[in-house]
Amino acid sequence: MKHILSILVENKPGVLSRVTGLISRRGFNIDSLSVGPTEDPTMSRITIIVKADDVAYEQITKQLHKLVSVYKISDLTKESAIERELVLFKVNASPERRNEIIEITNVFRAKIVDVGKSSLTIEATGDESKLKGMEDLFRxxxxxxxxxxxxxxxxxNSKEV
Structure with a gap:
């Protein structure tokens, strides 16, 4: 099963290495990894997508909790969560086909961020199915x-008013 972990950690050198090392030493592949500072500059949030059964997942989270630099772990897998990813596509775009590519870009509410002689670079954000749909069309x-x-x-946070 795919698990989405949101891990609040100290914003210090080596923390990311310890977190990812712990997961990889247990033989699990990280499907996706994103790290960035939070509203508190002393903290960072690591978002990791990992495939593991429930027993293995529990073992991973217990080990992560033992790391001094880890403050909080949230499993967003079964929660109602907002998920996004950013993709840049560089697509072949001959002058006679550019309008078609621009139309696809507009339909998906994406942006053209660079125009070359024979290509367009498109920036898109969204969930996995939206980005996969764009990729399929651009192919x-x-x-x-x-x-x-x-x-x-x-x-x-649907409980907030």
Whole structure:
């Protein structure tokens, strides 16, 4: 099962290495990894997507809790959460086909961030299915390059008023 972990850690050198090392030493592959500072500059949030059964997942979280620099671990897998990822697509775009690519970009509410002689670079954010849909459509034109960020996620706090 795929688990989305949101881990609040100290914003210090070596913390990311210890967290990812702990997971990889247990034989699990990290599908997605994203790290950034929080509203508190002394803290960072690590968002990790890892595939593990429930027993292995419990073992991972127990070990993570033992790390001094880890303050809080949230499993957003079963919660109502907002998930986003950023993708840059560099797509072959001959002058006669550019309008088609621009239309696809507009339909998905993405942005063209660079125009070359024979390509367009498109920036898109969204969930996995939206980005996969764009990728599938752009493949017909020829994708020169794709760059993706790791997934970020935040719980919906529906109890707040």
């Amino acid at each position: 017909a034109y020829g994708i020169k390059e794709i760059t993706r960020t790791g997934k970020i996620a935040m719980s919906r």
